[in-house]
Every structure is written in C-alpha cells, then in structure tokens.
Amino acid sequence: MQSSSPRSKYFSFREAINYSSSSGPFTEGHRVLVSSFLVVFFIVVGAWLLPEWTPYKNSITTYTWPVMLTTGWVQYWSLFCPDVRDRNYHLTALIEFADGTVKIYEFPRMEKMDLWTKFQREKMRKLFGDNIAWPNFAQFRPSVCRYLARANNDTTNPPISVTMIRNIVMTPPPDPKHWVYRDNLPQHINKEILFSYKVNANDLLN
Numbered sequence: 001m002q003s004s005s006p007r008s009k010y011f012s013f014r015e016a017i018n019y020s021s022s023s024g025p026f027t028e029g030h031r032v033l034v035s036s037f038l039v040v041f042f043i044v045v046g047a048w049l050l051p052e053w054t055p056y057k058n059s060i061t062t063y064t065w066p067v068m069l070t071t072g073w074v075q076y077w078s079l080f081c082p083d084v085r086d087r088n089y090h091l092t093a094l095i096e097f098a099d100g101t102v103k104i105y106e107f108p109r110m111e112k113m114d115l116w117t118k119f120q121r122e123k124m125r126k127l128f129g130d131n132i133a134w135p136n137f138a139q140f141r142p143s144v145c146r147y148l149a150r151a152n153n154d155t156t157n158p159p160i161s162v163t164m165i166r167n168i169v170m171t172p173p174p175d176p177k178h179w180v181y182r183d184n185l186p187q188h189i190n191k192e193i194l195f196s197y198k199v200n201a202n203d204l205l206n
Contacts (some may be wrong), residue, residue: 047061048064048065048074087170089166090166093163094163095159097154107128141197158199159204163197
C-alpha cells in the first residue's frame with residue numbers, strides 16, 4: 001500500500017534522473033529535418049544582416065525576405081550599433097484645419113503607461129518609436145499623416161495639413177554623483193519638424 005505521507009511524492013536523486021524514459025537517438029529523418037532548419041535559419045538571417053554595401057545583398061534578400069517575414073526572424077541591430085542612441089524623444093503631430101485651428105496629437109508614450117498597457121501597445125511603440133522617427137523609415141510618414149487626417153476629419157472643417165514633430169532631449173551622461181533615474185529624465189523640450197504633409201481631398205475618403 002502506498003504511503004499517504006507528503007514525502008511519498010518526492011523522488012530521490014537517482015529516481016529523478018531515471019524517471020523520464022529516453023526517446024532514443026535521432027533517426028536519420030530527424031537529423032535531416034533539424035539540419036535543414038538550421039541551414040535555412042542561418043542563411044536567411046545571415047543574408048539580412050549583411051552590410052548594405054555587400055554585393056548582391058538585395059538580390060539575395062528578395063528570396064529570403066518572404067521566409068523571414070513569415071517566421072518572424074527579422075533582426076535589427078541599429079539600436080546597439082554602430083552608435084548607441086544618445087537621445088530621448090517622442091513624436092507629436094499638428095493637424096491644421098481649414099478654419100485655421102490646430103489640433104495636437106501625441107503618439108503613444110510608453111513611460112506614461114502601466115505595464116499591461118505597455119504590453120498591449122508594444123507594436124505601436126515599435127512603429128512610432130523605433131521606425132518612423134528615423135530617416136530609413138521615412139517612406140511610412142505620408143501613410144501615417146493620411147491616417148491622422150482621416151481620423152480627425154470633420155466634413156464642415158476638414159484638415160488641410162499634418163506636421164509630424166520629434167520632441168527630443170539628449171540623454172544625460174552617466175554621473176555617479178548625480179544619477180538621473182529613468183522616471184526623472186529631462187523633458188523633451190527641443191522640437192524638430194520631421195515631416196509635413198498637405199492633405200488632399202482623396203486622403204479623407206474611407
């Protein structure tokens with residue numbers, strides 16, 4: 001009869017390491033499958049991480065990009081190199097209407113959100129923080145401006161322009177005598193016009 005003592009639920013060290021039965025060595029099919037996966041992974045990711053000046057990079061990534069996009073293997077290291085970002089910023093947009101009034105829109109700011117909301121809006125942070133704020137993603141800015149124009153459209157007073165602004169401040173240098181904590185960073189007081197878009201009538205059509 002088995003003991004009802006709580007101790008009966010525990011294994012000795014020798015029992016624990018022998019508790020799970022081995023599935024046996026890999027079959028030849030398993031080896032081929034795993035090896036093929038690793039080869040494809042390293043080729044796809046390696047091609048994407050080649051420097052821009054590498055010959056034939058674009059012709060290679062034409063074929064590897066669909067695989068990377070489908071599997072989510074996209075890799076970006078621009079946050080860490082060649083230069084670590086030395087500034088804090090957030091984006092705003094000025095939406096000007098036909099009667100001359102202006103409305104300000106503030107893009108999502110993660111430091112103002114609780115943990116759960118940050119989790120929910122991470123993709124928005126990626127788009128409006130890591131992407132369109134920088135020159136290599138400038139092609140997305142007209143689409144964002146058109147979206148903001150439609151979202152704030154008033155048939156009696158339509159928007160006529162959208163101006164995206166980067167609000168920025170340099171990151172304080174590390175100083176053991178005067179630490180600046182993440183929750184007390186300087187306000188983003190410097191303004192840079194990032195992009196200005198003239199709204200067309202077709203932009204306001206759903």
